[in-house]
Each structure stands twice: as C-alpha cells, then as structure tokens.
Amino acid sequence: TLRAEHHTDAGQAIQVRQGDLTRETVDAVVNAANAHLAHGGGVAAAIVRAGGQAIQDESDRWVAENGPVPTGQVAVTGAGALPARHVIHAVGPIWEGGDADEDTLLHSAVWQSLLKAHALRLASIALPAISSGIFGFPKARCAAILIGTALEFCERNPDSPLRQIRFVLRDAESVSLFEAQLRRQG
Numbered sequence: 001t002l003r004a005e006h007h008t009d010a011g012q013a014i015q016v017r018q019g020d021l022t023r024e025t026v027d028a029v030v031n032a033a034n035a036h037l038a039h040g041g042g043v044a045a046a047i048v049r050a051g052g053q054a055i056q057d058e059s060d061r062w063v064a065e066n067g068p069v070p071t072g073q074v075a076v077t078g079a080g081a082l083p084a085r086h087v088i089h090a091v092g093p094i095w096e097g098g099d100a101d102e103d104t105l106l107h108s109a110v111w112q113s114l115l116k117a118h119a120l121r122l123a124s125i126a127l128p129a130i131s132s133g134i135f136g137f138p139k140a141r142c143a144a145i146l147i148g149t150a151l152e153f154c155e156r157n158p159d160s161p162l163r164q165i166r167f168v169l170r171d172a173e174s175v176s177l178f179e180a181q182l183r184r185q186g
C-alpha cells in the first residue's frame with residue numbers, strides 16, 4: 001500500500017509503502033546485506049526464501065571472486081524467482097553508538113544502490129530500512145538519512161533513467177517515520 005509520495009520538479013517519484021519488499025514489482029530490490037553476503041536473517045533471508053537458493057549461490061560466487069563487500073558499498077546479483085530483475089545487495093553499517101561514521105556509511109550504502117541502478121539504466125528500485133533491524137541503527141535516524149539521500153540523488157540526477165524510488169517498510173513504526181521524513185524534507 002502506498003502511504004506517501006513526492007514528485008520532484010523533474011518528475012521523479014519517491015514513495016513510502018507498507019508491505020513485503022520481496023513482492024515488489026520493480027527493476028531492482030535492494031537487500032540489507034552483510035559483507036559476506038550471507039543472507040541469514042531479516043530481509044536478506046526473506047529475499048532468498050522468496051527468490052530461491054540461486055540468489056545465495058550467486059552471492060557466494062560474488063564473494064569468492066571479489067572478496068567481502070566493504071561497508072557502504074554494493075554488489076549486484078540476479079533476482080531468481082522474485083518479480084524484480086536484479087538484487088542490489090547494500091552493506092549498511094552496524095550501529096556502534098554514533099561515533100563510528102555510521103551516518104556517512106548508511107548514506108553511502110543508499111547512494112551506491114541508487115547509482116548502481118542508474119548505471120544499469122533501471123527505471124525503478126525498492127529499498128528496505130537498511131541497517132535499522134539486526135544492525136541496530138536507530139529507526140528515526142535511518143528514515144531521515146534514507147529519504148534525504150533519495151531526494152539528493154534526484155536533485156543531482158534529474159535526467160537519470162531511474163524515475164521511481166520506493167521505500168518498502170514492514171512495520172508500522174518505520175512507515176510513519178519514513179512518511180514524516182518525506183513530508184518534512186520533500
């Protein structure tokens with residue numbers, strides 16, 4: 001369900017939706033991954049459950065060939081049986097209290113995800129509340145950074161092929177926090 005939407009002057013849409021990320025029909029879904037792309041829990045496990053073991057297998061090959069994904073960076077795999085075509089695995093920071101560059105690293109994880117979609121010439125992307133589950137990043141702060149990064153990306157890339165950025169949140173608290181940030185910053 002669509003809960004809030006903002007259109008930029010250039011006609012790009014930023015949306016806040018409540019639902020299950022794995023069911024989104026978009027060109028790419030972003031996974032809240034760890035450096036080893038070991039999709040054991042949270043939204044990562046849900047993506048493998050819904051998309052199939054092929055996503056974990058391809059992730060394992062990616063790490064075998066390239067090494068672990070640095071925090072704030074991304075890796076791309078196929079999406080198996082998901083409605084999406086690609087999974088962009090973004091590694092957000094583990095919350096360590098706020099003095100370990102967590103804000104910058106979370107901004108980077110989102111920025112690199114959007115930049116990857118742009119480089120692949122994708123039109124739509126769906127992202128979860130990266131780092132705010134198992135990694136412990138405060139939910140309100142996560143919402144402010146994710147919405148701010150999407151707005152900044154659209155402002156700086158008005159002609160990007162990427163036209164729709166969806167934040168897909170499962171819990172009601174995250175939905176209201178993202179909604180509030182989109183109204184405040186949008």
Ligand code: AR6
Nearest residue numbers: 020021032034040041042043044046131132133134135170
């Ligand atoms: N759809 C949308 N959001 C979801 C879904 C879903 N199906 N499932 C969970 N969420 P988390 P992290 C929300 O823990 O904090 C994994 O083990 C969840 O409620 O998935 O970045 C990885 O392999 C929360 O708001 O990601 C890493 O080791 C948000 O997604 C580690 O967890 C992110 O929670 C990454 O932790």
